[in-house]
Amino acid sequence: MTGSGSVGSVTVHGAPTIAISNRLPEPAIEVLRAAGKVRMDERAEAIPREDLLELVAGADAILTLLHDRVDEELLEAAGAQLRCVANVAVGYDNVDVAAAAARGVVVTNTPGVLDDATADLTLALILAATRRVAEGDRLVRAGRPWTWGMSFMLGSDLRGKLLGIVGLGGIGSKVAERARAFGMEVAYHSRRPAPEDVVAELGAEWMPLERLLAEADVLSLHCPLTPETHHLIGAAEIAAMKPSAVLINAARGPIVDERALAEALAAGRIAAAGLDVYEHEPRVEPGLLELENVVLVPHLGSATVETRTAMAELAARNAISVLSGQGPLTPVSS
Numbered sequence: 001m002t003g004s005g006s007v008g009s010v011t012v013h014g015a016p017t018i019a020i021s022n023r024l025p026e027p028a029i030e031v032l033r034a035a036g037k038v039r040m041d042e043r044a045e046a047i048p049r050e051d052l053l054e055l056v057a058g059a060d061a062i063l064t065l066l067h068d069r070v071d072e073e074l075l076e077a078a079g080a081q082l083r084c085v086a087n088v089a090v091g092y093d094n095v096d097v098a099a100a101a102a103r104g105v106v107v108t109n110t111p112g113v114l115d116d117a118t119a120d121l122t123l124a125l126i127l128a129a130t131r132r133v134a135e136g137d138r139l140v141r142a143g144r145p146w147t148w149g150m151s152f153m154l155g156s157d158l159r160g161k162l163l164g165i166v167g168l169g170g171i172g173s174k175v176a177e178r179a180r181a182f183g184m185e186v187a188y189h190s191r192r193p194a195p196e197d198v199v200a201e202l203g204a205e206w207m208p209l210e211r212l213l214a215e216a217d218v219l220s221l222h223c224p225l226t227p228e229t230h231h232l233i234g235a236a237e238i239a240a241m242k243p244s245a246v247l248i249n250a251a252r253g254p255i256v257d258e259r260a261l262a263e264a265l266a267a268g269r270i271a272a273a274g275l276d277v278y279e280h281e282p283r284v285e286p287g288l289l290e291l292e293n294v295v296l297v298p299h300l301g302s303a304t305v306e307t308r309t310a311m312a313e314l315a316a317r318n319a320i321s322v323l324s325g326q327g328p329l330t331p332v333s334s
Helices: 026-033 049-056 072-078 097-102 115-130 133-141 170-181 196-202 209-215 235-239 258-267 305-323
Strands: 007-010 017-020 037-041 061-064 084-087 106-108 162-166 185-189 218-221 246-249 272-275 294-296
Touching: 017 026, 026 037, 026 305, 037 049, 049 072, 061 305, 072 097, 084 305, 097 106, 106 305, 115 133, 115 170, 115 218, 115 246, 115 272, 115 294, 115 305, 162 170, 162 209, 170 185, 170 196, 170 218, 185 209, 235 258, 258 272
Parallel strands: 017 037, 017 061, 061 084, 084 106, 162 185, 162 218, 218 246, 246 272, 272 294
Antiparallel strands: 007 037
């Protein structure tokens, strides 16, 4: 391997060549090194497109991150021998799954292993938004004068409030579990009702989206980004929410019309928001940066040592399983 952000490689015994678009936790790299030749970019951030195309050339498997666009161009650059794209994320909106399937390339993701960490971060956003934690932190750090008072920086309780979840999958279910511990009621919307045992355990009621928007005190988004969910929450949907409501997005940025959200928050049409993801990530809608009633964090949903390691290891095992002819562990279908 070479340092200073350049593309390098480690050659070990074994036939397959496995390309990794960014440095991964060492346990995952060790798994891959035992299986073949590892070609890896050392940079922690997204690499330039031309470097990515060079990196994947001749690879039998590619491990990609959510900011790597896997399309016809990249698949063509990799070559006909490519057998697997292992996306180190649960979402795969960055991958043209149909184009990969047409070339006989298996696409995998990393579901399950990041559910708890992302749910924890979601609860952190809910608490920060409803109790004005980040706003209070900024006030104290700025040295602005303050004194305790009965009406000073009032937030809102969670107990007895309705949490509306859009997408009651693995992460959404974990968020619901945590919300119940805070005394919240839970309702959800999804294209299909969740399994009966999950609904019974969580005490969650399915609602049409229109009703969920109108009744939720906190609306938390956990659906995948698809053409159908792009701008699922826009100006009209935000207008349908309570003025006291809080919007949380720890899924994918383009699910929310960010400009419409900024305008609604500035006008007081909803009370607050907490965002971990952004429509044009890493750029943030400038209007949001000026507001006190929105909590902004830089895509930290799965950002724990344990979770990122587990994600990388699962992606590595997926790639090796495909290359060995055993099939994917967690496949994505087109």
